[in-house]
Amino acid sequence: MERLPSWVRQHLAALRALLVLTLILGVAYPLVVTGVAQTVLDDRADGSLLQKGGKDVGSALIGQNFTDSGGDPVGKYFQSRPSAAGDGYDPLSTGASNLGPEDVLDVLAVPGAKDADGEPDTGRQSLLTRVCARSRAVGELEGVSGARPYCTPDGVGAVLKVFPAVGRPVRAVSANQACPAAPFLAAYQGVRVECARPGEDLSAGRTVPVRGSATAVVPADAVTASGSGLDPHISPAYAELQAPRVARERGLDVAKVKALVRQRTTGRALGFMGEPVVNVLELNLALDRG
Amino acid sequence: MSPTLAGTVFVASLVVAVAAAYRPLGDHMYRVYTGTRHSAVERTIYQLVGVRPDGEQRWSVYARSVLAFSAVSVLFLYGLQRLQDKLLLSLGMPAVPDHVAWNTAVSFVTNTNWQAYSGESTMGHLVQMAGLAVQNFVSAAVGMAVAVALVRGLARRQTEELGNFWVDLVRGSLRVLLPLAFVGAIVLVAGGLVQNLAAPHEVATLTGGTQAITGGPVASQEIIKELGTNGGGFYNANSAHPFENATSWTNWVEIFAILLIPFALPRTFGRMVGDNRQGYAIAAIMATIAVVGVAALTGLELAHHGTVPQAVGASLEGKETRFGVANSATFGAATTLTSTGAVDSFHDSYTALGGMVTMVDMMLGEVAPGGVGSGLYGMLVLAVITVFVAGLMVGRTPEYLGKRIGAREIKLASMYFLVTPVLVLVGTALAMGSAEQRASMLNGGPHGLSEVLYAFTSASNNNGSAFGGLTVDTPWYDVALGLCMAFGRFLPIVFVLALAGSLARQTPVPASAGTLPTHRPQFVGMVVGVTIILVALTFLPALALGPLAEGIQ
Numbered sequence: 001m002e003r004l005p006s007w008v009r010q011h012l013a014a015l016r017a018l019l020v021l022t023l024i025l026g027v028a029y030p031l032v033v034t035g036v037a038q039t040v041l042d043d044r045a046d047g048s049l050l051q052k053g054g055k056d057v058g059s060a061l062i063g064q065n066f067t068d069s070g071g072d073p074v075g076k077y078f079q080s081r082p083s084a085a086g087d088g089y090d091p092l093s094t095g096a097s098n099l100g101p102e103d104v105l106d107v108l109a110v111p112g113a114k115d116a117d118g119e120p121d122t123g124r125q126s127l128l129t130r131v132c133a134r135s136r137a138v139g140e141l142e143g144v145s146g147a148r149p150y151c152t153p154d155g156v157g158a159v160l161k162v163f164p165a166v167g168r169p170v171r172a173v174s175a176n177q178a179c180p181a182a183p184f185l186a187a188y189q190g191v192r193v194e195c196a197r198p199g200e201d202l203s204a205g206r207t208v209p210v211r212g213s214a215t216a217v218v219p220a221d222a223v224t225a226s227g228s229g230l231d232p233h234i235s236p237a238y239a240e241l242q243a244p245r246v247a248r249e250r251g252l253d254v255a256k257v258k259a260l261v262r263q264r265t266t267g268r269a270l271g272f273m274g275e276p277v278v279n280v281l282e283l284n285l286a287l288d289r290g
Numbered sequence: 291m292s293p294t295l296a297g298t299v300f301v302a303s304l305v306v307a308v309a310a311a312y313r314p315l316g317d318h319m320y321r322v323y324t325g326t327r328h329s330a331v332e333r334t335i336y337q338l339v340g341v342r343p344d345g346e347q348r349w350s351v352y353a354r355s356v357l358a359f360s361a362v363s364v365l366f367l368y369g370l371q372r373l374q375d376k377l378l379l380s381l382g383m384p385a386v387p388d389h390v391a392w393n394t395a396v397s398f399v400t401n402t403n404w405q406a407y408s409g410e411s412t413m414g415h416l417v418q419m420a421g422l423a424v425q426n427f428v429s430a431a432v433g434m435a436v437a438v439a440l441v442r443g444l445a446r447r448q449t450e451e452l453g454n455f456w457v458d459l460v461r462g463s464l465r466v467l468l469p470l471a472f473v474g475a476i477v478l479v480a481g482g483l484v485q486n487l488a489a490p491h492e493v494a495t496l497t498g499g500t501q502a503i504t505g506g507p508v509a510s511q512e513i514i515k516e517l518g519t520n521g522g523g524f525y526n527a528n529s530a531h532p533f534e535n536a537t538s539w540t541n542w543v544e545i546f547a548i549l550l551i552p553f554a555l556p557r558t559f560g561r562m563v564g565d566n567r568q569g570y571a572i573a574a575i576m577a578t579i580a581v582v583g584v585a586a587l588t589g590l591e592l593a594h595h596g597t598v599p600q601a602v603g604a605s606l607e608g609k610e611t612r613f614g615v616a617n618s619a620t621f622g623a624a625t626t627l628t629s630t631g632a633v634d635s636f637h638d639s640y641t642a643l644g645g646m647v648t649m650v651d652m653m654l655g656e657v658a659p660g661g662v663g664s665g666l667y668g669m670l671v672l673a674v675i676t677v678f679v680a681g682l683m684v685g686r687t688p689e690y691l692g693k694r695i696g697a698r699e700i701k702l703a704s705m706y707f708l709v710t711p712v713l714v715l716v717g718t719a720l721a722m723g724s725a726e727q728r729a730s731m732l733n734g735g736p737h738g739l740s741e742v743l744y745a746f747t748s749a750s751n752n753n754g755s756a757f758g759g760l761t762v763d764t765p766w767y768d769v770a771l772g773l774c775m776a777f778g779r780f781l782p783i784v785f786v787l788a789l790a791g792s793l794a795r796q797t798p799v800p801a802s803a804g805t806l807p808t809h810r811p812q813f814v815g816m817v818v819g820v821t822i823i824l825v826a827l828t829f830l831p832a833l834a835l836g837p838l839a840e841g842i843q
Contacts, residue, residue, distance in 0.1 A: 014362040020335050020338050030510040046505070058501060101595075132601070150600065227530030
């Protein structure tokens, strides 16, 4: 050893240090924590699994889809938030949409065109249009107004492209409404608003989102995807909105369903941490148990 | 209670808890780094490693030990990922591709924990446990060791010796991080985090679909990821994942763990230089910037400016219901003010100005309170620059804690400060100059530039959080960001240790009537001012093209 150059000795010492620390911190530590956790807190350490009829049906901490094989909501169940995890609530592909606050312009599908993989062109929905479309769908499902600020009645983002970008407008296009849709606004500053022709490059125009006069009935959590894509909760307001539909589908008294919602509502921890929430899977399991 | 009031109480409770830990934890770390006794376990470790624990090192030897340990760590972690399919507990995952493995190895060794991969579909349990989590401990211990060496340089006189890196590394890991991590891990399991070695468990859902409930040694890794200001998630969704952060109170615990050590180290510094008031002053500088940062981000997110947040009625895209907007923003501020980079909500979907605050937090150089160890040494370098600026104003030779800040010292401090802006701005410019790299942006317009600027800011400052829309698992980004992380970590460390060496050699000059007192509110205000002016001058043009252009309409 002593005959090796000093820089080699130094790196060998570093390697030995890393191996010793790996044994302590990377093997012993996690295994001891696992041992303790499995001994005293095994339910939670194994993922807080919930059972129905003796079989695991999910985790109290992981949200799931309550949709049929076609992706449509199953009426007798409370619905979760939208999810960006894989095809929705996929724990093997967690994550968020990562779309920004000014993502308001769709790429409209060009009829007959193919994408890079040879599939029919589907375009791309902006975050604003996703929000508007969800709001409209939830409104229809629950029998309330799905209208929202910055949304058109047909459920896309209410955004104009105005030309020229600077100065008095001579042309205005409702950028997210593909022809032959009727634009949400007849005229903008005296200029007739056109529907958008898919494939036309509108990037030179000025982007003008139009707020409109709508107030939203559908709660915020019903139209946004969570960070994990696995959010097990919805807000009490969204549960309240769904209660009449669930009661009707199950032939139950609305008051009884609402009482069940209140039972499954968790307030803020210690009165100030987080927000009040309703656990959707636990609520649906309680309904199934009757 | 209104969400705003609850969010305010949440922040206040964290301030109280961190303040309560300041003295006991800071004093404990003082004893750890100045004690002369070695435990039996530690003596065994030193024998196995083959080092003499009582021999002290010059700054250059200390620096070479840091670099040797880090180089070996990168190679080991790279090898572990490349061979994972041949090892235990791989869950059937294939070997990690070479550019991702390089990026991840550098990322975890530099305490950045940038993730170019998705945990649940890339890493088996063995790599997570014996590879990534080990670096969560030791990269934090390296940061603390370097900070302590700088403090020794300030505290000692007429010596070449700055301590022994191997002793500092082992003590930081075993006496500071390991006990806190063990207790914290059990607390988090009680909150619902998973802790097992199981493979994904397939269940049939209520409506007849299937879902894979994942397992893993998550709690043990989650706690050290926060305590060590690392931030690399077990899962892609990081601390937004319910198995990493199950409830609103585990969210509190995790933010507390992020802030705990960086805010207690100034106490250790005060004790080591023999004047606790100096520690309070440094902590006050950090706290002033941190409170403003948290308040600004939380306020902007609650106000939810911008088209989509206004349409939604809240800045809720990318946020979890159980945390809510206010607590998510508090986590976002804590993770960017420290060099953690864990996220419980997705910054790419924050309001434009809220997203800018997270970037500015990092651009401050991760000093308020910054990473474990790196925050303290970064702040001490800023204090050195401040006494220099103050010295220029009154025409005196500047000094800090009795040590003269001469030409050599100020050159080292300036080079320390210049490293990250160069990496951030040059890196962003190179990426924006190439159509191929621009194609990685998910969002268009100014927000796309923000994604790239955020990536280079995060990597160069060793934060590791992201505007996640940017596709970064390409060879170009993996290599470029890997280089930013490595230079952003180790160049400053070498400059800090050289500075420590040159300070330790000096004989302190006695304080006189003309000495600038460095424990008064006046000095606190000056350092805050210098920090903000330096950052504003450096980064305002880039911010104006990205988040400012997007947010001000």
